[in-house]
Amino acid sequence: MRIRKGLFRIFVMFVALALIAVACGDDSSTADDPAPDPDATAPEPGDPDPEPGDPDPEPEPPPPPDTAKDPAEATRAETLIVDIDSGLGEDPENFNPYSGAQRDAGLSQVLTDPLFLLNILTGELEPWMAESIESNSDATQWTLTLRDGVQWSDGEAVTADDVLFTVEMLQTVPELSAGTKFEGVEATAVNDRTVRFDLTESNQRFALSSFSTALASQAFFVVPEHIWSTVDDIATFKNYDPEGGWPVFSGPYELDSVTDTSFTYLRRNDWWAAEAGLVQLPQPLKVRFVSFGGEEQKLAAMDQGDLDWATNISPGAYLALRQGNEDVAAWSENAPFGQLDLCPRSLEFNHNNPILADANLRWGIAHLINREAVIDVGYGGFGAPPSRHFMAAYPALNRYVDLLDDAGLTDKYPFAITDDSMAAARLGAAGYVKNGDNWEKDGQRLSLKISNYDDPTINNLVKILVEQLTAAGIDASQDTMQIPDFIDGLLKAGFEAYVFFGSCAGSTVDPWQAMDSFSVRHLPDNPEDAVGGFYSNTFRWSSDNAVAYGDIVSEINTLPVADPKIDDLFVEAMELWLEDLPEIPLAQHPIIHPYSSRYWTGFPNENDPYIQAIVAAPTFAEVLMTIRPAG
Numbered sequence: 001m002r003i004r005k006g007l008f009r010i011f012v013m014f015v016a017l018a019l020i021a022v023a024c025g026d027d028s029s030t031a032d033d034p035a036p037d038p039d040a041t042a043p044e045p046g047d048p049d050p051e052p053g054d055p056d057p058e059p060e061p062p063p064p065p066d067t068a069k070d071p072a073e074a075t076r077a078e079t080l081i082v083d084i085d086s087g088l089g090e091d092p093e094n095f096n097p098y099s100g101a102q103r104d105a106g107l108s109q110v111l112t113d114p115l116f117l118l119n120i121l122t123g124e125l126e127p128w129m130a131e132s133i134e135s136n137s138d139a140t141q142w143t144l145t146l147r148d149g150v151q152w153s154d155g156e157a158v159t160a161d162d163v164l165f166t167v168e169m170l171q172t173v174p175e176l177s178a179g180t181k182f183e184g185v186e187a188t189a190v191n192d193r194t195v196r197f198d199l200t201e202s203n204q205r206f207a208l209s210s211f212s213t214a215l216a217s218q219a220f221f222v223v224p225e226h227i228w229s230t231v232d233d234i235a236t237f238k239n240y241d242p243e244g245g246w247p248v249f250s251g252p253y254e255l256d257s258v259t260d261t262s263f264t265y266l267r268r269n270d271w272w273a274a275e276a277g278l279v280q281l282p283q284p285l286k287v288r289f290v291s292f293g294g295e296e297q298k299l300a301a302m303d304q305g306d307l308d309w310a311t312n313i314s315p316g317a318y319l320a321l322r323q324g325n326e327d328v329a330a331w332s333e334n335a336p337f338g339q340l341d342l343c344p345r346s347l348e349f350n351h352n353n354p355i356l357a358d359a360n361l362r363w364g365i366a367h368l369i370n371r372e373a374v375i376d377v378g379y380g381g382f383g384a385p386p387s388r389h390f391m392a393a394y395p396a397l398n399r400y401v402d403l404l405d406d407a408g409l410t411d412k413y414p415f416a417i418t419d420d421s422m423a424a425a426r427l428g429a430a431g432y433v434k435n436g437d438n439w440e441k442d443g444q445r446l447s448l449k450i451s452n453y454d455d456p457t458i459n460n461l462v463k464i465l466v467e468q469l470t471a472a473g474i475d476a477s478q479d480t481m482q483i484p485d486f487i488d489g490l491l492k493a494g495f496e497a498y499v500f501f502g503s504c505a506g507s508t509v510d511p512w513q514a515m516d517s518f519s520v521r522h523l524p525d526n527p528e529d530a531v532g533g534f535y536s537n538t539f540r541w542s543s544d545n546a547v548a549y550g551d552i553v554s555e556i557n558t559l560p561v562a563d564p565k566i567d568d569l570f571v572e573a574m575e576l577w578l579e580d581l582p583e584i585p586l587a588q589h590p591i592i593h594p595y596s597s598r599y600w601t602g603f604p605n606e607n608d609p610y611i612q613a614i615v616a617a618p619t620f621a622e623v624l625m626t627i628r629p630a631g
Contacts, residue, residue, distance in 0.1 A: 065281040071266035072256065074285035076305075077599050077629065082109075083298055084263075084291040085311040085616040090484065092258045095239040095247040097221040098169075098176040104616035105263045105289045108216045110253040113273070114618040115144070115163075115220065118212040119611055120342070120508040125207060128621075129158065129222065129250065131193075133211070139204045142197040143190075151272040152224050154248050158272075160189035165225035167195075175235035179218030179533065180210045204560045205512060212506055216617045217534060224248050252282055252624070262290045282624045284600070295456065302328060302596055309595045309603070311615050314456055315382035318592050327598040331613055332606045335382045338590035339613060340394070343504030344387045345378075345461060347450070347584040351540040352493045352527050359543075359580045364426035365448070366415045366584045368472040369465065375587050378461035386416065387585035390517075396509040400570050404578075407571050413578035415585070423472070439473045447475035451498040453486035461586065462499050490538050491530040502583065505535035510561045511570060512553065518582060519550040541582040549576040602627040 069078075089102035101107055115130040125133075133144045150158040167187045170178050184200040199206065211220050223239075227248055231237045239247045247255060250272065253265035265287045274281045292298045292307065295314060299321050301307035313321075315336055322328045330337045347369070349356045356362070375384050385393060388410075389401045404410050424434065432439045432446055439446040450465060452458045462478045469476035481489070489495050490502075507514035513535075522536035531538055552573040559565055593613055595603040604613045604623060611622040 065267075065283055066285075067269045067281070069285065071269075071285040074266075078284060079286040079288060080284040080600060080624075080627070081288045081290060081306065081308045082615060083307060083310045084289050086483065087293075088261065088291045091238070092260060092263065093238060093240045095255070096234075096237050097219075097223075098178055099235055099237065101239075103216045103219070105291075106253070106255075106265050106287065107249075108219055108221075108616070108618050109289075109620035110265050110287050110624065111247065111249045111251045111255065112221050112618070113150075113250045113621070115211045115222065116207075117611075117619050117622065118208075118508075119619070125212065130211075133207045135204075135206070139202045139206065140199045142199070142206050144195045144197070146193040146195075147276070147278075148193065149272055149276045150250060151275075152248050152250050153254055153268060154224075154245055156224065156226055157192075158222065158224075158250055159192045160195045161192075162222050162225045163187070163195045164189045165229060166220075166222050169223070169228070169234060173234050177533070179220065181532070182210070202558050205510070205557060208510075208561075209506070209513060218506060219618055222250075252621075253287055256286075262288055264288045279625050283628050284624070287624075302594065305596070305598050307596065308598075308600055309593065309615060311593050312455070313592045313594055314380060315590075315592065316380045318594055319382075321594065325596075327596045328594050329597065329603075329605065330592050330594045331604075336379065336384060336590035336592075337382070338592035340385075340392060341501075341504075341589040341591040342392050342506070342508070343501035344390065344392055344588050345458065345499060345501055345586045346387070346390060346503070347465065347497060347586060348500055348502050348539055349497050349583060350493050350495050351542060351582065353496055356496060357543070358430045360426045360430035361432075362581045362584065363415070364423045364430060364432075365469065365474075366581060367417060367419050367423035367426060368474070369468060369584065369586075370418045371416060371586060373468070374461055374464050377464040378457055378587065379590075380460075384590055385588040387588055388416075390503040390583065390585050391507055391511060391514045392504075393588045394508055397507060397511060397514075400511050400567070403567055403571050404574055407575075409571070409575055409578055413575075413581070415578070415581055420472075434473060437473050438475075445475050446473075447477075449477050449479055449496045451479040451481060451486065451489065451495040452500070453483045454480050457589075458499050465499070487534075490534065493527070493531075493538070493540050499586070500538075501589075502535060502538045511566070512556050512561075515553045515556070515570075515573065518546065518577065519553050520546050521550055521554070539582050541580070543580055545576040545580045546582070549573050552576075597630055599630050600627045601630050 084102070085104045086102065089105060091100060092102070094101045095107060097103055097107055097112070113129045115128060117126045117128050119126055129147060129150050131145045131147045133142055135142045144163065146158065146160065146163070152158060164187050167182050167185070170176055170181050186198045188196045188198070190196050197206065212218070228234065228237070242255070252268055252271040252273070254268050256264040256266045267281060267285050269281060271281060273279050290307070292301050295317055298307060298310045298313065299317055302310055303321060303325050318330060318337055331339045349362060351357045371386050375386060378384070387393070391397045391401070427439055432441045448469060450462050452462045459480055466476040466478045490498070490500065503514045503517040505513040505517045517535045518537055518539065518541055520537065520542055522531055523540065523542060524531060527540065552569050556566055556569050593615055604611050610626065611619050613623070614620065
């Protein structure tokens with residue numbers, strides 16, 4: 001049974017565009033991938049995804065789940081095993097979602113319930129723990145109503161006081177990490193089920209930006225006030241006491257055990273959503289999230305039947321596994337096999353560095369890059385659409401990018417063109433001269449260190465970028481880092497340049513969130529301080545153009561989604577952005593999360609796109625409610 005059937009829908013878009021399936025995660029690919037299968041046809045350049053085949057017939061509803069059996073006694077066939085997207089965490093006994101917990105190891109998928117589920121295939125914000133959210137006429141006041149009967153795993157009722165406590169906790173404890181800190185918001189518990197949010201200024205996207213679930217890193221997790229209010233130091237609180245029944249959340253599973261590499265959860269037969277008749281209990285009695293290590297280990301586990309849903313597999317490795325195992329499939333039958341990610345890959349710059357703050361330098365580097373060769377190497381010959389913009393290439397967003405073509409800005413600012421003479425003009429304007437084979441300024445060779453977190457696809461993208469820039473006369477180098485170190489450098493402006501997805505803020509039908517990733521409003525007063533999150537102007541773009549751009553982005557936020565007035569404002573803002581080119585868009589990223597039907601069927605794919613196939617997001621819940629035992 002699918003969650004969204006029978007639910008009231010809150011539409012967050014006013015355009016009737018069907019979105020392609022997308023996900024946010026970190027794919028992987030290697031330079032040693034097997035040669036492409038000639039029968040695996042890549043999409044035409046610029047196409048977001050191959051055309052899907054005929055829709056699968058509506059599956060039979062799963063049988064009523066067995067509640068008599070103890071979930072702790074679940075067999076392999078009654079257990080769902082899922083790959084941990086981010087790998088090993090630093091502290092497996094930390095279940096504080098706002099302070100160091102590993103959110104993609106079950107916390108956001110099976111322990112917690114979101115207020116709403118954002119279906120990025122349809123643009124709908126689907127009620128879940130909440131029943132509705134409505135605004136007044138000028139979007140300065142929003143009223144959220146909880147469902148009746150929602151309960152914590154310890155039997156206490158989930159009330160408006162829990163939502164209010166969580167909001168005020170995020171507002172007052174600066175050490176906590178969250179997608180929103182509710183700045184300029186006053187929350188009030190009107191009654192047990194109703195919370196009112198009074199905003200200091202109009203925000204048409206308050207519900208979407210505060211409570212959407214496109215990204216686990218941005219998700220809002222309600223915490224139980226009756227427990228957390230007794231904690232002395234919430235910033236260091238781990239929310240872990242197995243003997244005391246912690247962690248306490250409201251989701252369909254409870255924690256059974258943790259190790260350094262795995263998290264095991266048992267189904268709660270008293271889960272409130274099943275008790276209320278909203279959905280059936282999920283079919284798996286037990287869910288295990290496991291860190292298998294590298295790609296080779298994941299593939300071996302899936303081939304042996306020890307993994308049901310993997311994350312971030314390279315195209316060549318996936319194809320090799322599929323050819324030898326008929327149970328394995330992914331989103332698409334055709335190359336590049338995955339959905340387009342919410343997070344396009346770009347070459348990004350630290351604008352706190354006075355050398356890299358020069359727009360002419362960045363434009364010069366852009367004209368030295370051969371993006372087709374970068375994509376070919378990075379994706380093992382299976383292809384990925386080159387980026388026309390910093391946003392994901394979804395139909396509703398592509399309409400805005402087309403406006404730039406119509407306005408002549410694509411021709412005026414051709415960042416995707418590889419041209420030595422154009423590069424020389426720009427580098428010359430930045431004060432550099434070609435001395436033999438090298439670009440120099442004041443006798444010093446131009447150098448550029450490009451950092452990245454350790455991921456096979458990004459490793460290869462950076463490798464070929466370094467090779468191209470070195471051949472062009474720049475002393476380029478690569479610095480591959482472990483994820484915790486990379487995140488620290490990202491937030492604290494610790495790099496020169498880096499390949500990442502700093503504009504991946506959740507835009508699917510509306511450009512505002514991605515555009516806001518470059519807004520100066522995110523910058524700290526002290527340039528050495530960390531920014532608030534991955535998508536909070538980690539570039540430190542702060543030029544005069546950046547200030548003017550931010551003003552326009554703020555104006556867009558006063559308009560409803562798809563308001564026609566956004567069109568001209570988007571073009572105006574993007575001319576400022578293109579003139580400065582704060583980052584260089586590279587590729588739209590196909591993400592491959594293969595699944596095995598040996599034990600479970602009903603995973604989403606292009607023929608049955610009931611929800612995005614994101615392992616590391618709260619929308620995992622709909623997959624959990626839909627899959628059923630094989631055979």
